Amino acid sequence: MSGFAALLTRDLRLAFRQGGDVANVVAFFALAVILFPFGVGPDPDLMARIAAGVLWVTALLAALLSLERLFDADYQDGSLEALSLMPVPLEIQVLAKCAAHWLTTGLPLTIIAPLLALVLHFDAAGYPALIAALLLGTPVLSLIGAIGAALTLGARRAGVLLSLLVLPLYIPVLIFGVAASEAAALGLESRPHLLLLAALLAGSLALAPWAAAAALRQAFE
Amino acid sequence: MAGRELQKSFTGEGLACRRGERRVFQGVAFALAPGGALLLGGPNGSGKTSLLRLMAGLAQPEQGVITWDGGAIADDPAVHRTRLHYIGHQEAVKLALTAEENLAFWADMRGTANGATDALRRFKLDARATWPARYLSAGERKRLGLARLLASAAALWLLDEPITSLDAESTEILLTAIAEHRSAGGCVALATHAPLPLPGAQTLSLAAHTTWRQA
Secondary structure (H helix, E strand, C coil): CCHHHHHHHHHHHHHCCCCCHHHHHHHHHHHHHHHHHHHHHCCCHHHHHHHHHHHHHHHHHHHHHHHHHHHHHHHHHHHHHHHHHCCCCHHHHHHHHHHHHHHHHHHHHHHHHHHHHCCCCCCHHCCCCCCCHHHHHHHHHHHHHHHHHHHHCCCHHHHHHHHHHHHHHHHHHHHHHHHHHHHHCCCCCHHHHHHHHHHHHHHHHHHHHHHHHHHHHHHHC | HHHHHHHHEEEEEEEEEEEEEEEEEEEEEEECCCCEEEEEEEECCCHHHHHHHHHHCCCCCCCCEEEECCCCCCHHHHHHHCEEECCCCCCCCCCEEHHHHHHHHHHHCCCCCCHHHHHHCCCCHHCCCCCCCCHHHHHHHHHHHHHCCCCCCCCCCEEECCCCCCCCHHHHHHHHHHHHHHHCEEEEECCCCCCCCCCCEEEEEEEHHEEECCC
């Protein structure tokens, strides 16, 4: 079994054995979205107008919630040091950890987002674009988040620092993700926005593992 | 024998190490032939762990060079990683995984999927193989960490305080494993406070090289 598959399998196995982490992220997402109708009133038109934005912002925050643990658990028990001495390049290992993070946060969020969109009276025409945008955008959240998680490793109050570092970098994903979903709901072309999201994904796939691996090496010094 | 030593040896020359503002040691040298063993001694804080980390390539020396087969390890860290096992203070054991899963994972990462069961038996963990590691005692977790040495092959073993929390029987198992590794031409460097009976081992006391008292 290749190192990538071994690490991915291990992280998924850990996530399912300690099932709380996945459940927390999904529950946070659902609860935070459901708060909005209470906060701004149950006007269907208003809800439909802000639905895409609400879903994306809460998905962003939910993904952020789980990022702190991405490398920290391995850092605390010495696994990360041992991993860095494995023949498998650290960049590939970061990619495997991002893949596991996406499978346990981004993917569950994408699956329940359409149900929550229903609560928010999101326009039926927008669903395919919403799901496509989430499928393209949430991996970017994991990849960019990995850089932040690696940089803040071992810092005090790493969680707060991580949010301050990573949230500004999430803005492009937020803009194009919302634009794609809204354009489709208004009957406009959502393809350009989805292509831009795909470009963000390609870019972060190529760059984030290197940046995060470099930051991890710093953490061992 | 002389030819073989030249062919495959692990040496360090004029090594100095800095941790933050503090120079930990300077002027450290060592040379290990195939089958050689190096015992690192010295009081707490004298840099035993720092030296092992330099040997593993986890950190770079401030001065000096470490070579394997005559080539500096810093020139090709990826190749150096394939020939070493580093077992630090922490066992790198995942508590939610079983003992066997833990061990098989590390063997998979090194690309050698054989020997996990055998390594567990050697360290008397076969009865615990399917237990989640959180139910293992401190000594058993330490043994699980050390079992990685046998689950996949590597020419150089770097062990940091390997016998901490081990009972007499487990220490004996480790010493046997080290002896077998050495007779197969492997090298071992280990930091320890307790005197360990390793025949023909060189001793390097870092106390003589410590610089922080003067600083």
